[in-house]
Amino acid sequence: MKTYLVGGAVRDALLGLEVKDRDWVVVGENAESMAARGFQPVGKDFPVFLHPQTHEEYALARTERKTAKGYAGFAFHADKEVTLEQDLQRRDLTINAMAQDSDGLIIDPFGGRQDLENGILRHVSPAFAEDPVRILRIARLAARYGFEIAPETMVLMKNMVADGEADALVAERVWQELAKGLMERKPRRMMEVLRECGALKVLLPEVDALFGVPQRADYHPEIDCGIHTLMVLQCAADMDLSLPERYAALLHYLGKALTPPDILPKHHGHDINGVVPVRTVNERLRAPKHCSELAELVCRWHIIFHQVGQLKASTIIDVLKKTDAFRRSERFQTALNVCIADVRGRLHFEHAPYPQREHWLSLLAAANEVDAGAIAGMCRQANQPHLIAQKIDEARLEKIKPLHHSYQKQYKQ
Incomplete structure (x- = not known):
């Protein structure tokens, strides 16, 4: 049985990167002979088998033919006569169309190694266009x-x-x-x-629409809304943020593509205007709930988060409630992480401070010191259950006022 290590494992090994998954191609065999050797079939559309000891995937060398539009419109052919080169030729890129035999020899019929050295992504054949x-x-x-x-x-x-x-x-x-x-x-x-x-x-037409949309050069020296979006996304990656945070960074600016010409380039209201397109993208992509919720939260509230120093203490309490910060403090914190990327994702602002994040978290911590259960109990005891929410807000307000006034004085906002 002739087996070859193929694809990403060969590519990453040549790049000196850690090889996480190994895929193998088998030449000169068929489904019956593989089963006789103890391999377990797992593929429905094409013959893939699990090794009886390592449980790694071994696929029979195969060719493929386009039968319909889309990624699923293919028919596969696998038998003992299909060669290794034929199997490699159906792959997408030259850097993925290399194989390694049991002696460590690299089989590279399409120049993948040179493209790897030159940092080039090149298709193997016109069949690339079929998927x-x-x-x-x-x-x-x-x-x-x-x-x-x-x-x-x-x-x-x-x-x-x-x-x-x-x-x-x-x-x-x-x-x-x-x-x-x-x-x-x-x-x-x-x-x-x-x-x-x-x-x-x-x-993602909503993201594409941001390119060419101008904004104030004093706040955004990069000017173009699409460029800013890419800078914010990259900043989120440089900060090693999670998938929901990076997804929120990508969508946080969608409202700016909808700004009427008469209020360009200030884009007043783009945070609120962006909610509907964010929801549209979420629905189209069927994004996971934790990603879609954070994207909408950041879009709607990032301007308010930035402007915390301009808010009244009573407004702070209202924002914390509307963003569900008391129940979902971790999500609130991740939204603030995206706000850091938003501020730093601007030309010449790559290392800008963002004291707003720590201030919001200190305000939330102070408000959480209030024993809401005790207040609710006292209101019920006094036969005033209708005052529970009001009394809790008042107690929270007293907790955050000193912190907020100190912050406003320090940053003169």
Whole structure:
């Protein structure tokens, strides 16, 4: 039985990176002979088997043929006559179309090693255009490695989008690749690649619409709302924030694409105006609840969080309640993390301080010192249950006033 290590494991080993998953291709076998060797079949659409000892995946060498639009429209052919090179040729990129034999020899029929050394993402064959998921995957790999896209590959991607292949992508696959890309080292690069080939306008038109929208140069020297969004996203990655936080960073500015021309470039109300498009994106992508909720929260409240020094103490209590900070303090904290990225995701503001975060958290901690249960008990005992909420707010107000006044005095807001 001839087996070869293939794909990402070979690629990452050549890059000197940790190999997390290993995939194998088997040449000269069929389903019956694999089963006779103790391999367990797991693939429905094409023959994949689990090794009886290591439980790693072994796939029979196969070819594929496009049968319909979309990522699922393929027919596969696997038998003993399919060669290793034929199997490698069906893969997306040259850097993924390398194999390694049992002696450690690299089999590289399409120049993947040279492209790896030069930092180039290049398609193996015109068959790349048959699977629209590859548009997302190549953008994600660009975000991971910082590689450039070969000009001929970018032309192919643009043609795929123009031919409607990107429209055939289903929400689950888009989210799967987007989530992975957001968690890469340079997620900004993923958005740049998607925008260059036209896929961003199809998959995330609300984000694409931000490019070319101006804003005040004194607050935003980068001026362009789309550029700011990419800077915020990258700042969130540089801060090592979680997926929900990075997703919120990507969507926090959507309201600015809806600002009427007569109030440009100040964009008053973009926080409130952004809620509907954020919800639209969440629904289209079927984003997980913890991601969608944080994205909406950050969009709606990030301006208020920034302007805490201008708020009355009574307004502070109202904001803490409306953002559900008393019950979900951890989510409140993550929203403030995104606000740091928002402030620092500006040209020349990369190291700007953000005292608002600590102030909000100190205000929340002080308000939480109030024993709401005890107050509720006293109100009921006095036959005044209708005053419970009011009395709790009053007690919280007394707790936060000294802190807030001190903050306002220090920052003169």
